[in-house]
Amino acid sequence: MSAEPLRERTRTAATAVAHANIALIKYWGKADEGLIIPHTSSLSLTLDDLHTTTSVVFDEALDTDEAALDGRRLAGRALARVRVMLDLVRARAGLDGVSARVRSRNTVPTAAGLASSASGLAALAGAAAAAAGLDLDDRDLSRLARRGSGSAARSVFGGLALWHAGHDDASSYAEPVSSPLRLAIVVIVIDAGPKPVSSREAMRRTVATSPDYPAWVRRSAGDLAEALDAVRTGDLPRLGDVAEANAFGMHGTMLSATPPVRYLTPASLAALRTVWRARRDGLPVWATMDAGPNVKAITSAADAEAVARRLRADLAGVVPETNVIVAHAGPGIQVRRHPAEAR
Numbered sequence: 013m014s015a016e017p018l019r020e021r022t023r024t025a026a027t028a029v030a031h032a033n034i035a036l037i038k039y040w041g042k043a044d045e046g047l048i049i050p051h052t053s054s055l056s057l058t059l060d061d062l063h064t065t066t067s068v069v070f071d072e073a074l075d076t077d078e079a080a081l082d083g084r085r086l087a088g089r090a091l092a093r094v095r096v097m098l099d100l101v102r103a104r105a106g107l108d109g110v111s112a113r114v115r116s117r118n119t120v121p122t123a124a125g126l127a128s129s130a131s132g133l134a135a136l137a138g139a140a141a142a143a144a145g146l147d148l149d150d151r152d153l154s155r156l157a158r159r160g161s162g163s164a165a166r167s168v169f170g171g172l173a174l175w176h177a178g179h180d181d182a183s184s185y186a187e188p189v190s191s192p193l194r195l196a197i198v199v200i201v202i203d204a205g206p207k208p209v210s211s212r213e214a215m216r217r218t219v220a221t222s223p224d225y226p227a228w229v230r231r232s233a234g235d236l237a238e239a240l241d242a243v244r245t246g247d248l249p250r251l252g253d254v255a256e257a258n259a260f261g262m263h264g265t266m267l268s269a270t271p272p273v274r275y276l277t278p279a280s281l282a283a284l285r286t287v288w289r290a291r292r293d294g295l296p297v298w299a300t301m302d303a304g305p306n307v308k309a310i311t312s313a314a315d316a317e318a319v320a321r322r323l324r325a326d327l328a329g330v331v332p333e334t335n336v337i338v339a340h341a342g343p344g345i346q347v348r349r350h351p352a353e354a355r
């Protein structure tokens with residue numbers, strides 16, 4: 013708990029910038045829904061220009077928590093999600109009963125499978141903790157961000173991040189992984205609209221009903237070991253192969269859930285074909301997909317522009333409405349405290 017008096021803390025605001033991340037080895041399914049402890053450890057790359065900027069101030073003059081995203085007031089489930097994080101921070105900082113004002117801007121297409129919950133909940137955790145006067149180290153901040161959205165635990169760190177599944181609140185956190193690889197992700201944005209089934213509901217349904225889920229969890233440990241070895245030795249083809257297989261395994265568990273969860277559309281499959289054709293023609297490129305129709309091509313930073321050019325050219329004839337974005341490795345969370353703005 014902070015030693016600063018309540019009045020000082022309720023005048024301090026904080027702003028955090030957190031970047032999206034894309035998992036190379038996936039998190040899919042919770043062993044503990046409340047604490048967000050996953051069944052599998054996961055490995056991701058934080059991206060450079062897809063980010064969320066969030067400011068938080070705890071203000072005794074407020075009657076209730078207020079939150080806005082890109083200028084629009086949040087209500088219902090979206091606001092409830094913000095309040096889960098605010099409540100955790102309030103409890104820890106001794107600010108029970110003090111409401112907060114939250115302002116957020118996103119450069120990630122929200123809820124389109126482009127990891128907006130990762131950057132959004134990491135930025136919220138960072139800004140709320142700092143505004144409340146808590147001084148958390150990166151590991152504690154990763155654990156806090158995890159409580160908002162599992163993948164947010166990884167967005168605390170730049171570059172490659174490994175989220176240890178752990179078995180309780182203390183042992184489930186992410187940490188950075190160093191590598192000689194310079195990776196990039198070429199995002200094929202097929203649909204930036206919100207997804208029909210939230211990833212939270214989809215993973216719950218998968219864990220509860222897919223007969224293939226336990227096998228994917230068992231296999232995931234081997235996938236991660238292989239990916240980490242490839243990352244440490246700088247072996248992009250090995251990393252790409254295991255990442256692609258792990259993502260297809262995850263989507264397989266969704267398809268065998270009851271009722272099935274199908275995020276990939278005919279346009280996603282067409283985009284996948286362009287990735288495979290580019291690889292067959294010698295470009296180092298592998299695909300991964302998350303809880304949405306978009307396809308992300310894993311490649312090296314040096315080849316990213318050539319891969320994007322090739323994908324744009326091939327997609328033009330097949331799925332012309334796609335947008336292709338090149339994202340390089342990005343930084344970890346940045347948090348600063350500042351005086352609260354006048355309302």
Ligand code: DP6
Nearest residue numbers: 035038039129161162163212302303
């Ligand atoms: C498919 O982190 O959004 O992107 O913990 O329920 O908020 P909650 O889920 P979330 O799930 C991300 C799942 C994924 C794979 C990944 O990022 O590892």
